[in-house]
Amino acid sequence: MSRTLTVLATGPQALVQDRGRPGHAHLGVPPSGALDPVSLGLANRLVGNDGDAAGIEVLIGGLAVRASASCTAAVTGPYAPVRRNGRDVDSPVHLAPGDELAIGRAEHGLRVYLAVSGGVDVRPVLGSRAADLLSGLGPGPLAVGDVLPLGAARGVPVGADVLVPVRIPPELVVPVLLGPRHEWFDNPAAQLDKGNWAVSEKSNRVGLRLEGTSLVRTESTRYSELPSEGLVTGAVQVPADGRPVVFLADHPTTGGYPVIGVVAPQVLHQLGQARPGTRVRFRPQG
Amino acid sequence: MRLLRCGADGVLVEVSSGREVEAVRRAVRDVAGVVEVVPAARTVLVVGGGAGVRAVLADLDPSDVDEAPAREVVLPVVYDGPDLDLVAATAGITADEVVRLHVEARYRVAFCGFAPGFAYLTGLPDVLHQARLETPRTKVPRGAVGIAGEYTAAYPRATPGGWRLIGRTDAPLFDPDGRAPALLTPGDHVRFEVV
Secondary structure: OOOEEEEEEEOOEEEEEOOOOOOOHHHOOOOOOOOOHHHHHHHHHHOOOOOOOOEEEEEOEOEEEEEOOOEEEEEEOOOOOEEEOOEEEOOOEEEOOOOEEEEOEOOOOOEEEEEEOOOEOOOOEOOEOOOEOOOOEOOOOOOOOOEEEEOOOOOOOOOOOOOOOOOOOOEEEEEEEEOOOHHHEOOHHHHHHHOOEEEOOOOOOOEEEEEEOOOOEOHHHOOOOOOOEEOOOOEEEOOOOOOOEEEOOOOOOEEOOOEEEEEOHHHHHHHOOOOOOOEEEEEEEO | OEEEEOOOOEEEEEOOOHHHHHHHHHHHOOOOOEEEEEEOOOEEEEEEOHHHHHHHHHOOOHHHOOOOOOOEEEEEEEOOOOOHHHHHHHHOOOHHHHHHHHHHOOEEEEEEOOOOOOEEEEOOOHHHOEOOOOOOEEEEOOOEEEEEEOEEEEOOOOEEEOOEEEEEOOOOOEOOOOOOOEOOOOOOEEEEEEO
């Protein structure tokens, strides 16, 4: 019998994600991939998968699947209740053929990850199985009734006694390396340091939109146009209204507004978990 | 040439012309450890490669690089776009002259962006340089050929867009399963042909 997962419920949004497809930005292809790769990586290790295996990124919770074959499942990220055939269980958990796994609503954070031994084995596009919502590459958002192929289980699940769930504090302190266009702003370090922001409802996998302090450009660049230039993940781009956008994995590969700084890579996964309303303070460096 | 820091492992190389962009792109693309090389209008973003990239750039005079031999791609176009008359009126010429000018020009892929396989082509005759539409279309059909500013381009897939559309092509602009997913990549030479 083939190894599959059948989708029974999706919650607000469920996406196949892996480490993404970096290396194609010159063709206009975003990196994509899990917004909290730390949590996806942990889930993969718990079920014995390689780090490049694909899992499912579940917004808030609400995913339910039925396994066609024996497998191990792990749920990571912020705490969300996990049920097998309607009964609460701890993750990681073994699923027998026909078992149903349901992920409840996360109380904190934004993105819960499900990994299953063998990994979700949809067809890779440009070397990755990630769903890229900006460009429409990879599988689309999961829908009830989808049947996802699973790869062959290979490694041995590492197991865990206690999984520490991700917790995002009400205020994130985010180190930012100034550049490349900080010179377009008056006292860029001071402006970033003193500003107060909150994550907007309009945030998505493309970027975290921030509400709050407007960053002010220098007199000489105020009405200048910046020709489009390449963007990295974590870039803090400042549109004309002064309210920063932090680009996440599905970001466009080029953009035409100045980037005042780039978020330190070690905190990006926290930004991927920040709910609307989470306060953000920047700590400029260098 | 100016180097601007772009995050922990990136550098944005700022130069003064599209030709210099191409010189920098060619110089850094094979340096060990480089993850991304993203040419744009006046910059090249290089991610990864660290000291190796800086060493290559220190030795490079981007203004003193010969035009390297490039591949030429020909795009067959039906010139019946909804904005053809607008483009002609703005330029003060006839629609036939717009088509002739567009076809006779020689283009180069300056950079890609906006969508996978969307290539910004430079070389558009000055008289055809025009603003974007005042109100962008919510859906531009796949294969539409448009102009905006100093660029012309063909849409690899249906997206919203504000370019003035003059024609359409059936060329396979982006095939993620192909050996070379994008038909047009930075540095390629491009010609349009009437069909």
